Amino acid sequence: MHEFPVLEVAGLHIDVSAFIAITVSAIITFVLARLAVRKLSVDNPSKLQNFMEWVVEFVHSTIASTMPMKRVRPFLALGMTLIMFIFVSNLLGLPFGIVTEHHHTSSFVTQEMLDKHHGEVELAWWKSPTADLNVTGGLALIVFILVHFLGLKMNRKHYIKHYFQPFWFFFPLNLIETIAKPVTLALRLYANIFAGEVLIATILMLGVVGTPFMIVWQGFSIFVGAIQAFLFTILTMVYISQAAIHDEEEHAH
Amino acid sequence: MDNLHWESFVYAIVAFLILYLLLNKYAFGPLFGIMEKRRLLVKEQMDNAEKNRQESEKFLEEQKQALQQARKEAYEIIEQAKTTGSKQADEIVQAARGEANRLKDEAVREIESEKNKAVASVKAQVSGLSVLIASKIIEKQVDEKTQSELVDKYLQEVGTKS
Numbered sequence: 001m002h003e004f005p006v007l008e009v010a011g012l013h014i015d016v017s018a019f020i021a022i023t024v025s026a027i028i029t030f031v032l033a034r035l036a037v038r039k040l041s042v043d044n045p046s047k048l049q050n051f052m053e054w055v056v057e058f059v060h061s062t063i064a065s066t067m068p069m070k071r072v073r074p075f076l077a078l079g080m081t082l083i084m085f086i087f088v089s090n091l092l093g094l095p096f097g098i099v100t101e102h103h104h105t106s107s108f109v110t111q112e113m114l115d116k117h118h119g120e121v122e123l124a125w126w127k128s129p130t131a132d133l134n135v136t137g138g139l140a141l142i143v144f145i146l147v148h149f150l151g152l153k154m155n156r157k158h159y160i161k162h163y164f165q166p167f168w169f170f171f172p173l174n175l176i177e178t179i180a181k182p183v184t185l186a187l188r189l190y191a192n193i194f195a196g197e198v199l200i201a202t203i204l205m206l207g208v209v210g211t212p213f214m215i216v217w218q219g220f221s222i223f224v225g226a227i228q229a230f231l232f233t234i235l236t237m238v239y240i241s242q243a244a245i246h247d248e249e250e251h252a253h
Numbered sequence: 254m255d256n257l258h259w260e261s262f263v264y265a266i267v268a269f270l271i272l273y274l275l276l277n278k279y280a281f282g283p284l285f286g287i288m289e290k291r292r293l294l295v296k297e298q299m300d301n302a303e304k305n306r307q308e309s310e311k312f313l314e315e316q317k318q319a320l321q322q323a324r325k326e327a328y329e330i331i332e333q334a335k336t337t338g339s340k341q342a343d344e345i346v347q348a349a350r351g352e353a354n355r356l357k358d359e360a361v362r363e364i365e366s367e368k369n370k371a372v373a374s375v376k377a378q379v380s381g382l383s384v385l386i387a388s389k390i391i392e393k394q395v396d397e398k399t400q401s402e403l404v405d406k407y408l409q410e411v412g413t414k415s
Contacts, residue, residue, distance in 0.1 A: 006258070014260050015258045015260065018258070018265075019261065019264055022265055023268065026268050026271070026272045029272060030272060030276060030280070034279060036280070037280045037283050040283055042287055042290050042291050042294055043291075049284075053288060056285070056288065076281070076285070077285075080281055129265065132265075134257060135262075138264075139266075141266060142266055142269060
C-alpha cells in the first residue's frame, strides 16, 4: 500500500496529498460553478446554466421533501455546495494517480517508513479528498455543529425535549444516536471512496489484463461517487430538518 | 491508523467553509436570483395571459351583443321599410285611381257638354234652316203660326232621335 507524504512544519503534520486534493477539489468546484453562472439569463439560459438549474431543482426537491418549502432557502446553498464539492471530490482520484518511489530518507520519508517497506517507499500524491477520513470527518463535523446550532437556535424547546423522548431514560440512547449520525456520515463516505481507490490500486497491479475490470470499476466509481454525494447531502438535510423544523404534525401530539 | 491528522481535518473544514462562502456569493446568489426572476417572469406572464383571456372573453361577449343588436336593428329597419313601402304603394295606387276617376269624370262631363253644345247648335241651325227651307218651299201657303208648330214637332223628333 502507498504511504501518503507528510510534511512537518512547525510541529504540524501536514498531509500534502490531502491538502492538494482538498484545494484542487474546491478550486474545480468553484470554477465549475462560476462557469455555469457566467452568462446568466432569464429567458435564454446556456446549457451549463440549464444543468446547474437542474442540480438546484434536484437539491431543492431533495430538501423540500424533508422540510417545509419556505424554510428551504438558507439550506439550498449549503446543499448545493455539499453535493458539488463531494461529487467533484469523489471523482478526483479516479482518472489518474501520482506515485513517486523513494529509496532514501527525505522530508517526506522517514527511516521508520523505509524499514517498514523494505527500503522502497511509494508516496501517493494524488487522491480523492473524500478518501481521507479527516476530510469526511471535517464535513461531518460541519453538519453536526450546524444541525445542533440550528436546533438550539430555531427550535430550542422541541430540540432539547427530543433527547428525553419517548421517556427520560431514553437519554443515553438518544445521545448515542446523535453521536452516531455524524460518525456514520463521515465513515460511509470515506469507506465508499477509499474502497474504490484501493480497488483501483489493486486492479492496477494486474497490468494490461486488468483493463476491462478497470473500465467497469471506473464507471461504477463514478456512479458510487454520485450516489454518495447525493446521500451525504440528503442525510444532512434530513438531520437539519429533524433538529430545526418543528412540523405542524408534531404540534398535534 | 497512522494517517489521521487533525491538520487535514481543520483544513477540510476551513476549505469547505471558504468554498461555501465563495459559492454563495459568486455562484449561487446570482443563480438563485435568476431562477427567482424567471419564476416571477413566468408568474407575471401567466397572470397576463389570464388577464388577456378574460379581456378577450369580455370583448367576445360585447361583440356578440353588438351583433345581436345590429341584427335586431336591421330586422326592424327592414320591417319598417316593408310597411312604409306597402303604405306608399297603396297611396300611389289610391292617388292614381283617384286621378284616373277624376280624368274620366272630366272627360265624361266634357263629352256631355260638347254634345249638348253640338245638339243646341244643330237645333238652332236646323230650326233656322227648316224655317228658311220651309218658308222657301211653302212660302205663303202656311202661316207663321202653323209653320212654327210644324217646326217644333220636327225638332222634337230630332231631339228624341239623337
